[in-house]
Amino acid sequence: MSAPSRFDRGHTDDLMTFLSASPTPYHAVASAAERLEKAGFRQVSETDAWEGTSGGKYVLRGGAIVAWYVPEGAAAHTPFRIVGAHTDSPNLRVKPRPDSGAHGWRQVAVEIYGGPLMNSWLDRDLGLAGRLSLRDGSTRLVNVDRPLLRVPQLAIHMDRNVTADGLKLDKQRHLQPVWGLDDTVRDGDLIAFLEDEAGLARGEVTGWDLMTHSVEPPAYLGRDRELVAGPRMDNLLSVHAGTAALAAVATSGADLPYIPVLAAFDHEETGSQSDTGADGPLLGGVLERSVFARGGSYEDRARAFAGTVCLSSDTGHAVHPNYAERHDPTHHPRVNGGPILKVNVNNRYATDGSGRAVFAAACEKAGIPFQTFVSNNSMPCGTTIGPITAARHGISTVDIGVAILSMHSARELCGTEDPHLLANALVAFLQP
Known part of the structure; x- marks a missing residue:
C-alpha cells in the first residue's frame, strides 16, 4: 500500500491561506470541512441514525469539528488514534448591545475573550467576522475582511510615563474600538450593517457571535524567509496540520490498525x-456512536477506548532571545527545530514516559527531530x-505542538x- 506523500513548504503556504480564511472558529471548521470533503469525507448529522459503513465522516457543532476515517472491515473494538486541537484564539468579541460611542465617535462594545496580549490589538486595522443566527433558525457566516475597526492608543503626550512605567490598559474603558463618526448612538446599526454585508434583509438576524480580527495577511519574514508571521497560529496551526494529516492518511490506501480521528474543539482559551x-x-x-x-x-467501546491514544497538539513557547531567563535553563525549544513534546509533572500537560515513547516513535518514523518543553x-x-x-x-494523551x-x-x-514537520509527525502517528 502507498504511504501519504511527505509534506514540505507547500504545506506552510497552505497554512497561510487557511489562517486568512479562518478569522473565527466557525470559519475554521468550515475551512477544515471543505478540505476533508475533497478527500472524500462526508458530513453526518448528530440527529440522524449513523450507519456503520467505512470511509470518512465528520460532525460539525458550532466552532468544533470531529472527523474520523473507518477502514474497510474495521472491527467494533478497533482503537482510535486522535489528533486533538482547538479552534479559538484570544480576541475582542462583540457584546449583546454592540452600538456605543462618545464625543462624536461611533464605537462597538466588545468583551475580552481569553487572555490576549491586549497591547497587540492597539492601533491595528481590524475586521469583523463570526456567525449570524437568523429568524428561520438557520445560521450564516459573515466576514468583513477589510479595515473596519480600530482601538486607538492614547498619544504619548497625554501619557508621559508610559515608557518608564509601562502601558496600563483598563479592559472596560480602553479597548472599545471606533468605527466611525456620529453624535447619535442608534441601537441596531452594527447588525443592520452586517445584514447588508451578508446579503440579508433587515431584521433577519436575531442572534450573533461576532469577533474582531487583524486584516493584515500572514507573511513570510526574515532575510531568508525562514519565519512566518500571522494571526491565530494558537491554535489553527495544529487544526490545519491535523486536517491535512487525516486527509492524507484517509486517501493513502494504507492498511490502518487504528481509526484516525481529528477533534478540534472551541473554547479552550476559556476553560x-x-x-x-x-x-x-x-x-x-462521537467515538461511542462510531x-x-x-x-x-x-464492551467493544471499553476495549476501543483502552487502546486509544490522543496527541493534544497546541502551540508552545520557543526560547525568546530577549527573555531567555524566563525559560527553563536546560530546555530551550527553537523555531524550525521540529515539534515539541510538552511535559509537566503536575499534569498541566498530560505527557508521561509511555506517551513520550509513542511520540518519539512517530517522529522517528517520519524522519524528523523533536524537542522538549x-x-x-x-x-x-x-x-x-x-x-x-x-x-x-480515560484516554492515554500526549501533549505536543509547535514552538x-x-x-x-x-x-x-x-x-x-515547523508546520510541515508537525504534519509529517501527525501522519506517522495516525498511520503507524
Missing part, C-alpha cells in the same frame, strides 16, 4: 467547559485540552519549517 469544548461530551459521544454504529457493545519552575505552567481529554475519557513567539498576540511568529 473548555461548553458543548463544543474538550470538557464537554462531543468527542466521547463503535455502536459498527455493531459494537459497551518544560516550564521554568518559578513560573506557572499553562495547560491544554490534553489533561481534560485524558481525565474525561512559537508572541503567543496570544494578535499576530504570532513561527518557523517556516
Whole structure:
C-alpha cells in the first residue's frame, strides 16, 4: 500500500491561506470541512441514525469539528488514534448591545475573550467576522475582511510615563474600538450593517457571535524567509496540520490498525467547559456512536477506548532571545527545530514516559527531530485540552505542538519549517 506523500513548504503556504480564511472558529471548521470533503469525507448529522459503513465522516457543532476515517472491515473494538486541537484564539468579541460611542465617535462594545496580549490589538486595522443566527433558525457566516475597526492608543503626550512605567490598559474603558463618526448612538446599526454585508434583509438576524480580527495577511519574514508571521497560529496551526494529516492518511490506501480521528474543539482559551469544548461530551459521544454504529457493545467501546491514544497538539513557547531567563535553563525549544513534546509533572500537560515513547516513535518514523518543553519552575505552567481529554475519557494523551513567539498576540511568529514537520509527525502517528 502507498504511504501519504511527505509534506514540505507547500504545506506552510497552505497554512497561510487557511489562517486568512479562518478569522473565527466557525470559519475554521468550515475551512477544515471543505478540505476533508475533497478527500472524500462526508458530513453526518448528530440527529440522524449513523450507519456503520467505512470511509470518512465528520460532525460539525458550532466552532468544533470531529472527523474520523473507518477502514474497510474495521472491527467494533478497533482503537482510535486522535489528533486533538482547538479552534479559538484570544480576541475582542462583540457584546449583546454592540452600538456605543462618545464625543462624536461611533464605537462597538466588545468583551475580552481569553487572555490576549491586549497591547497587540492597539492601533491595528481590524475586521469583523463570526456567525449570524437568523429568524428561520438557520445560521450564516459573515466576514468583513477589510479595515473596519480600530482601538486607538492614547498619544504619548497625554501619557508621559508610559515608557518608564509601562502601558496600563483598563479592559472596560480602553479597548472599545471606533468605527466611525456620529453624535447619535442608534441601537441596531452594527447588525443592520452586517445584514447588508451578508446579503440579508433587515431584521433577519436575531442572534450573533461576532469577533474582531487583524486584516493584515500572514507573511513570510526574515532575510531568508525562514519565519512566518500571522494571526491565530494558537491554535489553527495544529487544526490545519491535523486536517491535512487525516486527509492524507484517509486517501493513502494504507492498511490502518487504528481509526484516525481529528477533534478540534472551541473554547479552550476559556476553560473548555461548553458543548463544543474538550470538557464537554462531543468527542466521547462521537467515538461511542462510531463503535455502536459498527455493531459494537459497551464492551467493544471499553476495549476501543483502552487502546486509544490522543496527541493534544497546541502551540508552545520557543526560547525568546530577549527573555531567555524566563525559560527553563536546560530546555530551550527553537523555531524550525521540529515539534515539541510538552511535559509537566503536575499534569498541566498530560505527557508521561509511555506517551513520550509513542511520540518519539512517530517522529522517528517520519524522519524528523523533536524537542522538549518544560516550564521554568518559578513560573506557572499553562495547560491544554490534553489533561481534560485524558481525565474525561480515560484516554492515554500526549501533549505536543509547535514552538512559537508572541503567543496570544494578535499576530504570532513561527518557523517556516515547523508546520510541515508537525504534519509529517501527525501522519506517522495516525498511520503507524
